[in-house]
Amino acid sequence: MQLPNQGSSFGVREIACPACGHHVAVDFFDGGDQALATIAWPATRQATRAMPRLPLDFVRCVECGHVYNAAFDYAAVPYSDKPNLMFNRGMIWKGFIGQIIDKIAARLDLRAEMFEPARHLPELLPDIVISRHVLEHLMNPLGFLQTLSFVAACHDQRPLAYFEVPCIDRAIETRRTVDFYYEHSSQFTTESFTRMLARSAVMVEELGHGYQGEVVYALVRLGHASSQVAHATTAAAFRTAADRSRETIIDQIASLHRSGRPVAFWGGTGKSAAFMQRCGVDAERFPIVVDSDPAKVGTFVPGTGQEIRFRDWLIEHPVAVVVVPPQWRAGDIAAEMAAHGITAHSVLIEHDGRLVDYHRDPLPYRCSP
Ligand SMILES: [Zn+2]
Structure with missing residues (x-):
């Protein structure tokens, strides 16, 4: 592809950005294949030469400018064997760290504990979560932050958090390539x-740079995710109600079978097939399935196996009960039955967790067009 204003070409990639989730990136830096640069330090020259070479295929997100290694595989970095040691004794660097410590210490009484968001946020009620030079090593830093903030919101917490990562603004400006090695798979601008x-449901209280712009940091409040908690709460309620309704309907269907009255299901694919599979409407107890669509006649219900008949079969073989799984079509089907002289003692649809009588119970689906 050609850049219109510069005439240079670039490769477009469809990959998810670790920082913002955008799915379009372009080629940024091909560093060839290299051995791990900081995690592994072999004891012998022979071991050095035997180190596997890993691809440095850096791309850039066109949405937020993030730079990351598209070929990065977390499993290739043995964090469990070797620590990622950071040299913290340089004079200028020490000065910067000192400033940050003062900044954080002024805000809290520090308590050191092992920390896992889902378990420890509710247990420890931390004043602050600190993450320095960690996010750029994660496959999915956005997912980590979103989880952290969501868990905090679920427990109605708003802890302070400090995040610090290397910043490559200057590397890009000055065409510096040494920043791009395998362990730093993900490079923040x-x-x-x-x-x-902005996508992590946090409130940013302070954003800044340190060490002559080589790092970027933020102090944020976690847990600004009340709408996410609302969605999760609704999901849990739906799930509980769906489980309960399935049990209720399975019971109702079993008693329909026990009654010995002939039953037909109207609709053989899509929503009807989903209903029959979920509620165990097997072909042995309930062999009769009809459909309004002649194109489906002679085929079989996915998953349960009843042969689908045309609806007019019910004129000569009347049933006592017609079950209509797709509620939203119930009005049309009732009209169709009336127009073609198909009668049944009752027409049942699923509503609010149980099968109800379409003609006799109060329903939102029984309306005119
Ligand atoms: Zn991005």
Whole structure:
């Protein structure tokens, strides 16, 4: 593809950005294949030469500017064997760390504990969560932050959090390539870092740079996710109600079978097939399935196996009960039955967790067009 204003070509990739989730990236830096640069330090020259070479295929997100290694595989980095040691004794670097410690210490009484969001946020009620030079090593830092903030919101917590990562704004400006090695698979710009925070349901209280712009950091409040908690609460309620309704309907269907009255199901595919499979409407107890669509006649219900007959079969073989799984079509089907002289003692549809009588019970589906 050609860039219109510069005439240079670039490769477009469809990959999810670790910082903002956008799905379009372009080629950024091909570093060839290299051995791990910081995690592994072999004891012998022979071992050095035997180290596997890993691909440095850096791309750039067109939405937020984040730079990341499209070929990165977390399993290739043995964090469990070797620590990622960071040299923290340089004078200028020490000065920067000192400033950050003062900044954080001024806000809290520190308590050191092992920390896992889902377990420890509710247990420890932390004043602050600190993550320094970690996010750029994760496959999915956006997912981590979103989870952290969501868990905090679920427990009605708003802890402070400090995140700090290397910033490559200057590397890009000055065409510096040494930043791009395998362990740093994901490289933040100020914009990609900011964009990630914006999508993580946090309230940014302070965003800044340190060490002459080589790092970017933010102090944020976690847990600004009340709408997410509302969605999760609704999901849990739906799930509970769906389980309960399935049990109720299975009972109702079993008693229909026990009554010995002939029953037909109207509709053989899509929503009807989903209903029959979920509620165990087997072909042995309930062999009769009809459909309004002649194109489906002679085929079989997916998963349960009844042969689908045309609806007019019911004129000569009347049934006592017609079950209509697709509620939203119940009005049309009732009209169709009346128009073609198909009668049944009752027409049942699923509503609010149970089968109800379409003609006799109060329903939202019984309306005119
Ligand atoms: Zn992005």
